Each structure stands twice: as C-alpha cells, then as structure tokens.
Amino acid sequence: MKYFIAHDLGTSGLKSSLFSADGELVKSVIQGYEANFKGREATQNPEILLNAVLAGSRQLAETVETQDILALSFSAQMNACLLIDKEGNPLHDTFIWADTRAEQQAQDLIEQLGFDYIYEHTGNRPSANYSLYKLMWIRDNWPDIYNAAYKMLQAKDYVSFKLTGRITTDHSDASGTGAYDINRGQWSDELIEAAEVRKELFPEIINSIEPVGELLPEMATAMGLLPQTLVVAGGGDGPCATVGAGCVNDDEFYLTYGTSAWIGGTTDQPVFDPDRALFCFAHIIPDKFMPLGTMQAAGTSYKYLRILFEDESLSAKEYDQLANQVKPGSDGLLFLPYLIGERSPIWDPRASGAFIGMRTTHQKPAYIRAVLEGIAFNLEWILQSFRKSKQIDHMVITGGGAISPILRQIFSDILNVEFIVPENIQESTSIAAAIMAGIGCGYYKDFSCLDKFIKMKQKTTQNPENVKIYDNYKPLFKESYLGLQKVMTKLEDLR
Numbered sequence: 001m002k003y004f005i006a007h008d009l010g011t012s013g014l015k016s017s018l019f020s021a022d023g024e025l026v027k028s029v030i031q032g033y034e035a036n037f038k039g040r041e042a043t044q045n046p047e048i049l050l051n052a053v054l055a056g057s058r059q060l061a062e063t064v065e066t067q068d069i070l071a072l073s074f075s076a077q078m079n080a081c082l083l084i085d086k087e088g089n090p091l092h093d094t095f096i097w098a099d100t101r102a103e104q105q106a107q108d109l110i111e112q113l114g115f116d117y118i119y120e121h122t123g124n125r126p127s128a129n130y131s132l133y134k135l136m137w138i139r140d141n142w143p144d145i146y147n148a149a150y151k152m153l154q155a156k157d158y159v160s161f162k163l164t165g166r167i168t169t170d171h172s173d174a175s176g177t178g179a180y181d182i183n184r185g186q187w188s189d190e191l192i193e194a195a196e197v198r199k200e201l202f203p204e205i206i207n208s209i210e211p212v213g214e215l216l217p218e219m220a221t222a223m224g225l226l227p228q229t230l231v232v233a234g235g236g237d238g239p240c241a242t243v244g245a246g247c248v249n250d251d252e253f254y255l256t257y258g259t260s261a262w263i264g265g266t267t268d269q270p271v272f273d274p275d276r277a278l279f280c281f282a283h284i285i286p287d288k289f290m291p292l293g294t295m296q297a298a299g300t301s302y303k304y305l306r307i308l309f310e311d312e313s314l315s316a317k318e319y320d321q322l323a324n325q326v327k328p329g330s331d332g333l334l335f336l337p338y339l340i341g342e343r344s345p346i347w348d349p350r351a352s353g354a355f356i357g358m359r360t361t362h363q364k365p366a367y368i369r370a371v372l373e374g375i376a377f378n379l380e381w382i383l384q385s386f387r388k389s390k391q392i393d394h395m396v397i398t399g400g401g402a403i404s405p406i407l408r409q410i411f412s413d414i415l416n417v418e419f420i421v422p423e424n425i426q427e428s429t430s431i432a433a434a435i436m437a438g439i440g441c442g443y444y445k446d447f448s449c450l451d452k453f454i455k456m457k458q459k460t461t462q463n464p465e466n467v468k469i470y471d472n473y474k475p476l477f478k479e480s481y482l483g484l485q486k487v488m489t490k491l492e493d494l495r
Helices: 046-061 103-113 115-122 131-141 143-148 155-164 189-195 217-223 237-244 299-308 316-323 364-387 405-415 428-440 447-453 464-494
Strands: 003-009 013-020 025-032 036-038 041-044 069-076 082-084 151-153 168-170 204-206 211-214 230-232 252-257 261-266 279-282 289-295 334-336 354-356 394-398 418-422 456-460
Touching: 003 046, 003 155, 003 428, 013 046, 013 428, 025 046, 041 046, 046 069, 046 155, 046 217, 069 155, 069 237, 069 428, 082 143, 082 155, 103 115, 103 131, 103 189, 115 189, 131 143, 131 189, 151 155, 155 168, 155 211, 155 217, 155 230, 230 428, 237 252, 237 261, 237 279, 237 289, 237 428, 237 447, 252 364, 252 405, 261 364, 289 364, 299 364, 316 364, 316 405, 334 364, 334 464, 354 464, 364 405, 364 464, 394 405, 405 418, 405 456, 405 464, 428 447
Parallel strands: 003 069, 069 230, 168 204, 252 394, 394 418
Antiparallel strands: 003 013, 013 025, 036 041, 082 151, 211 230, 252 261, 261 289, 279 289, 334 354, 418 456
C-alpha cells in the first residue's frame, strides 16, 4: 500500500495526517503553536510552522514503511506576508491573515485605482488583510527590511521552500494576496505598479498539484522520510475545504461551520457579486474558481454564549438539547452574530453583536437557539448573493459544528436547502492535501480519485413548516442590523 502525508497548517496548530492510497485515514497527529495578537497586529514565527511539519512528518513516518510514503502536501492559512532575504532567512515574523494594520495602505490603493477596479481584477474586496497591503505597510514603516527582501511568501510556501530549496506559490494562495489578476491567472502588473512595490518580490506561481521538488537530504533525515519523497505545492485552506467537501464540478456548493463559517463552491468562471458581498479565489483545481462568502463568528458566538452562561462543563450535545426545547423563531428573540465585526455579507468591522426582542419570558434555551438561528440567518443572507446567479437547493455541510443534527436542521430550514453530510465531516482540508500529494506524484490522474476519500453518510432535509416560520424572521434580521448600524459605529468609537 502507498501513502500520502497531508499537513493542514492552521493559525493555532498543525494537523498532520497519513492517508492510504485507498483513501483511508491511517493516523493524525496535532501540534499546537502560538500566534501573537496585539491590537491590529497578528503575527507568527514562521519557524514554528516548519518545526511542526518536521515533527508531524516524523511521527507519521513511524507508522508505515517510509519507502511507501510517496509525497506530502499542504492546506494552509492564507493572506500572509513574510519577507525573506537572498539566503532564505525570515526578516520578520509573518503577518498572518488577521493582521489589519495596513488599513491606510488599502485605502491609498482604493483612492488611486478605485474599489470596483480592484474587485473586478482580483475577485476580492481591497482589505488590510491581504498580503499586498501588508507589503506596502512594511515598505512604509520598515524600509530597511523592505529593501533587504528577496521574496514574499505565504505560510505553506516558506515551509516547502525550506524542505526543497525552491521558492514557489500556487494560484489559490496567490489569489489571496490582492496582487493576482484572477481573470488572467497571473500576477497583476497594474496592481503591483500602482502599489509601488517591487514585482520581483512575488514568487513563481505553479499549480497546486505540481511538485515543488524532492526533500533536501537534511530535511528528509529530520522528517524520517526518504529524500525522494515529493513535496507538492498544495493550496489555501478555503479552496482545499471545497475539494474536501466533494465540490469539484461546476456549480457544486457547500457550507462549512467551525470557529468561522462560510459558503463556497466550485465554478468554471470567476464569480463577481454586484453587491460585493462575495469574493473569489483561484482554485486548487487548475482552471477553476472558488467563490465564497465568509462570516467571522460562527462557532465563536456559540462558545461565547457558553462562557457567558458559565456552561463550559456542559457537552455540546447537552447544549444542543437545550436549544431543541424551543420552537423555531426562539419565541421572538433575534441574535446578530457580529461579535468581532463582520465580513460577508455586510463587510462592517464596526458591527457588534446584539440580542433583540428580549423578554423576561426568555430563558437560557431561547438564547442558545437564537444564537444558532442568528448564525444561520447571516449565512442565508450570504446565500442570497449566490442565488442571484445560481440555483442552489442542496449543499454539502462540513466542519466540527456540523456534527450536530440540531444545528443541521436549523440551518437546513433557514437556508431552505437539503444538506448532504460526508462521513469524514472534519477532515475536508486534509483530504484535499492528500489528494494533491497523490496527483502531484503521479499516483492519481486527477481529482476523480475523490470517491476513494469521501463517502456521503446521510442527508438533512428542510421542514416545510419551519421554512415558512423562518421566512417571517429573515427580513427582520436584516432590518435589525440596518437599524442598529449607526449605533454600533458610535459605540465602537466610544470603546
């Protein structure tokens, strides 16, 4: 039997998984590490990611014969900015996706080129989260580091460079930088020139399924692997999750629910939303695209409520059972899930959370259900943007929170879709990385091997009566945010 290693590089930890060529998950190991948050700053030492990959590979290599491990690949956090010098040394800690100190630089480029121009060329809203604006910030604030820089890398690309000695990125990660022309599939000379940064800082772009190279001998030794083990480029976690959800053909869509949540899918052409609620990445599947709308505080909202009620000792199942005691609509209680601002669909960093319609009759179960419904109402608002051009009546659902049948039923009723539940509901990004490793080393021909890895387990179908009830609440959810928007902004100023 042959095997592939999948490394899922998250913000707070690495999951390293060993898959057999038959699609079986043989073993997973998880290592936690730190990211540093201070105000608008969010950084991470790139060496801790590399060390975690070395350690995770070593643990997995002990499981099977090393000559049977053919390749490894990555799913990884996106939107990073790490500058290295000509010797390959990091010049600073990585600015990760959550770093937003480059707000002024984003505004400068908007004023120069226009919001619509940037969106229509990149598929993304201009935002301080994107790599290009972080690079501009470094140029403006750390000129010595900027002038010493040789290349700008993403999280996984620094690791693969250290493993192989070759500097690359893939199309999916490139499309999350803000400097990639999604229509032409290459770095945008116009955007890079307008941003007044050096084009040579941007690395070679290859397909996610292409090999970067074989392991350097010293790295192979550190990982317990053979030097001929191939390192395959891999991709950003969003596009990887799409493949891991089984959505590889045109107009296949899914919802993933975890700390954050998003609706995404696979299309043959870039998707541009007239209301700019959605954004779009290049896919890990060559010549395809991944449109999506993502919200900030999904599982975060649920976790916050448990802390607020001092219920952390209760299991998730017990909490769900409390929510199930309340009828749809939570007896007229609405929740706005904007605890850390919001991206899709409102793109308002000053938005805040709120319970609306509170009465003395509302007890804990109503608040629990209202939080789940509020998250679903926001996702349904995102889905409305997709439905302007796509007919979506069924989706795959993935992510840790989607294990809950009560959550799935609430989401199914509010979004008015049938959910298909895969067996490996929490392994979507790792599955994609394993498949890319298999394609990159030539074991699989293409993504049709997905059937080996994903088996659909069950379905959750909407309740027509509940759909009718929730249809009365959907406009009230929107109106609640719109009515409170100015108040939220002023409160944020006072904070």
